[in-house]
Amino acid sequence: MLKLHGAPISSYYNMVKLALLEKGFDFEEVRTGPNQSPEFLAISPMGKIPCLEVAEGFLSETDVILEFIQEIHPDFPLLPEDPFQRGKVRQIMRICELYVDQPMRPLLGSVLTGQPPSDHAVARARPELEKGMAALGRVTVFDPWIAGSDFTNADIVAYFATGVAAAIASAVYQWDIGDAIEGYRQWRQRVGERHFVREVDSEWRAALQAFRKA
Ligand SMILES: N[C@@H](CCC(=O)N[C@@H](CS)C(=O)NCC(=O)O)C(=O)O
Known part of the structure; x- marks a missing residue:
């Protein structure tokens, strides 16, 4: 299952969360704030939220994540075909x-x-x-x-x-x-x-x- 790392106070986190909800993904929320701990930097290289965990690893940067979830789940498209x-x-x-x-x-x-x-x-x-x-x-x-x-x-x-x-x-x-x-x-x-x-x-x-x- 996808895991979304971050916190609902963050507008960027909420962008990804809304896209996941609109597209009907089953996902888990893992609460964390932005931070510079070695553990978090290993999954989010600037220590920012959100960060998406998938079977293959971790992705950060909201626009990148939004494109990725569109590619793995083209139903309920959030990007036009043209x-x-x-x-x-x-x-x-x-x-x-x-x-x-x-x-x-x-x-x-x-x-x-x-x-x-x-x-x-x-x-x-x-x-x-x-x-x-x-x-x-x-x-x-x-x-x-x-x-x-x-x-x-x-x-x-x-x-x-x-x-x-x-x-x-x-x-x-x-x-x-x-x-x-x-x-x-x-x-x-x-x-x-x-x-x-x-x-x-x-x-x-x-x-x-x-x-x-x-
Ligand atoms: N370019 C990043 C920006 C994300 C971002 O700035 N998130 C804020 C929370 S809304 C954050 O983590 N701030 C902490 C920091 O800038 O170190 C993205 O697209 O995901």
Whole structure:
């Protein structure tokens, strides 16, 4: 059976978990945070989560894992068959990772812990996120899903990546990033209503609450 190593507080972990659920995989969750222990680095070379354990060994990097699970289980496809449309899905995923999620990462720790972020980080992140959201708005389709008529990995990655960015933008700048892209809010609600998204979101909320209490 597949084993997913990580924790539901992580947006990247939740991307893989949702894809596994949507595709109907039977899998086990192995709870761990990111860490630099020799044991964990042996299975996840940067010590990051998620990491997927399969019969042959371990895989890390979310986009790699998402492609792998599509290849071993082509039913309930989360990537279009058409090569160009596949490219468009991957383009949205890449924009979300590089230009929406990454600029906000330096602020995540302070938002989670309630510590004030550095002035440098605050000044730097917003213009980068504005550019990233504008870029995302140029490639989103919302018909009804983010890349077109089918629910794909682009919806999964965009949902969690923009979710984290939105939470940070709201806490640090009191900025609602939903205003940046026409159709974004309705799409987000549509995704949030999916059965497995509700499940993943509710475990994420519980994990966040537990983290803040601790
Ligand atoms: N590029 C990685 C990013 C994963 C990632 O950043 N995970 C976070 C948790 S959401 C993590 O492990 N952070 C710890 C660290 O950066 O050392 C992927 O695609 O899986």
